[in-house]
Amino acid sequence: MTDLxxxxxxxxxxxxxxxxxxxxxxxxxxxxxxxxxxEFKSSARLCDALAAHGFCVERGVGGxxxxxxxxxxxxxxxxxIAILAEYDALPDIGHACxxxxxxxxxxxxxxxxxxxIGELPGCLVVIGxxxxxxxxxxxxLLEHGVFDGVDATMIxxxxxxxxxxxxxxxxxxxxxxxxxxxxHAAVSPEGGINALEAVILTFNNVNALxxxxxxxxxxxxxxxxxxxxxxxIPDYAAAVFSVRASAKEAAEQVLQRVIHCAxxxxxxxxxxxxxxxxxxxxxxxxxxIMARTFADNWRAxxxxxxxxxxxxxxxxxxxxxxxxxxxxxxxxIAIVRDGTPSHTVEFREAAISPxxxxxxxxxxxxxxxxxxxxxCDPKLMEKVKKEFAQxxxxxxxxxxxx
Ligand SMILES: [Zn+2]
Ligand SMILES: [Zn+2]
Numbered sequence: 065m066t067d068l069x070x071x072x073x074x075x076x077x078x079x080x081x082x083x084x085x086x087x088x089x090x091x092x093x094x095x096x097x098x099x100x101x102x103e104f105k106s107s108a109r110l111c112d113a114l115a116a117h118g119f120c121v122e123r124g125v126g127g128x129x130x131x132x133x134x135x136x137x138x139x140x141x142x143x144x145i146a147i148l149a150e151y152d153a154l155p156d157i158g159h160a161c162x163x164x165x166x167x168x169x170x171x172x173x174x175x176x177x178x179x180x181i182g183e184l185p186g187c188l189v190v191i192g193x194x195x196x197x198x199x200x201x202x203x204x205l206l207e208h209g210v211f212d213g214v215d216a217t218m219i220x221x222x223x224x225x226x227x228x229x230x231x232x233x234x235x236x237x238x239x240x241x242x243x244x245x246x247x248h249a250a251v252s253p254e255g256g257i258n259a260l261e262a263v264i265l266t267f268n269n270v271n272a273l274x275x276x277x278x279x280x281x282x283x284x285x286x287x288x289x290x291x292x293x294x295x296x297i298p299d300y301a302a303a304v305f306s307v308r309a310s311a312k313e314a315a316e317q318v319l320q321r322v323i324h325c326a327x328x329x330x331x332x333x334x335x336x337x338x339x340x341x342x343x344x345x346x347x348x349x350x351x352x353i354m355a356r357t358f359a360d361n362w363r364a365x366x367x368x369x370x371x372x373x374x375x376x377x378x379x380x381x382x383x384x385x386x387x388x389x390x391x392x393x394x395x396x397i398a399i400v401r402d403g404t405p406s407h408t409v410e411f412r413e414a415a416i417s418p419x420x421x422x423x424x425x426x427x428x429x430x431x432x433x434x435x436x437x438x439x440c441d442p443k444l445m446e447k448v449k450k451e452f453a454q455x456x457x458x459x460x461x462x463x464x465x466x
Contacts, residue, residue: 068440072432075429079175079429090415091416093163097159100199101130101152101201103151107123107194110132113175126205126209133190136181138181138184138439139181139185145218147435148190157412160411160415161406165222170220173427173430173431174432177435191211191217200385202382202386215390215448217386218358220394221394222415224398224399226362226367228359230378231349233309234312234344235315236342238323238340239303240302240303240323240339242262242337244257246298256297259300259333260290262301263301266325266329267285272325280314281318282308287302301335307344310347310378346387349384349455351392353447355393358395362430365426365429367430398419400414
């Protein structure tokens with residue numbers, strides 16, 4: 065029987081041998097940012113690399129042109145482990161979330177496991193998941209069955225902390241639109257219905273509500289339409305809000321109260337309200353067994369792993385939805401100093417810095433090692449599944465009507 069440590073060492077050696085190639089590809093993706101659902105070149109580059117290394121690649125899966133599923137089979141039946149890749153950039157600012165590092169770390173991990181897959185049971189899958197930044201690509205892929213048959217998934221995100229059990233907030237999006245009546249703002253204001261005032265009142269109502277929200281709740285918005293000329297009473301105005309909380313159910317409850325804020329604004333001004341809700345991201349539920357295995361592998365590589373603090377800033381990700389369906393981990397790796405947020409120019413520069421490259425390689429190695437652990441040890445996989453089932457049961461109990 066092949067030694068587990070030896071398999072891991074050979075996967076690590078393979079990743080080390082590919083270091084320059086991975087960093088080069090990361091830099092190319094970084095220099096050519098593509099926003100949600102438009103990641104044509106990034107997706108093609110990753111697919112080409114996987115195909116060149118013997119993966120069976122299916123491009124354009126789940127009805128998304130820039131999604132892909134690449135697979136390589138082990139030497140016997142066993143678990144199916146999926147390493148996920150994100151590669152979308154943000155509008156205007158580019159790769160300020162460092163998804164170029166995510167994509168190439170996942171590629172590196174897959175190529176590391178590829179070097180020893182002939183000695184392992186089971187199956188390794190790489191799923192290319194577009195549009196994490198607001199488009200919810202993983203939700204679409206889940207709905208289209210692209211994750212069917214997968215036993216566990218993982219992905220690593222760059223951050224200012226290294227931790228394996230980071231949570232994320234559940235989020236929902238709300239668009240409010242008000243239709244009023246245009247009138248000359250000086251000649252006949254009494255003839256108008258001011259849609260912009262309805263939007264402003266909505267914000268003021270939300271701010272009053274905010275005083276009484278739990279500390280994990282976030283409500284933030286922008287005005288997308290606010291009229292066209294100062295001397296015309298706006299007959300149309302609109303805003304978009306993001307409502308987040310530590311659990312999906314709580315986010316949905318707060319969302320209803322934000323809608324009430326808009327309804328009250330409509331009543332006060334006489335403007336007619338239309339609202340649309342965009343299904344949001346679920347909160348991330350990290351599988352604890354997988355997280356522990358991942359942390360052990362990082363520590364074996366000499367990477368310091370930070371313990372999750374509930375006060376650490378949390379964003380939202382469609383990986384949360386995956387974690388509700390399949391045992392998953394979404395570790396974070398530090399590439400910037402503590403306190404530097406993502407979606408900033410500093411973070412974008414870090415995504416092509418030596419610290420970013422170290423994060424890429426260490427993430428690739430730990431994902432490869434964790435995949436090898438899961439494929440080689442059916443008992444570990446059983447524990448992962450058991451914990452997932454218990455966590456799901458606990459959630460269902462907690463949400464039963466009382
Ligand atoms: Zn982001
Ligand atoms: Zn991100």
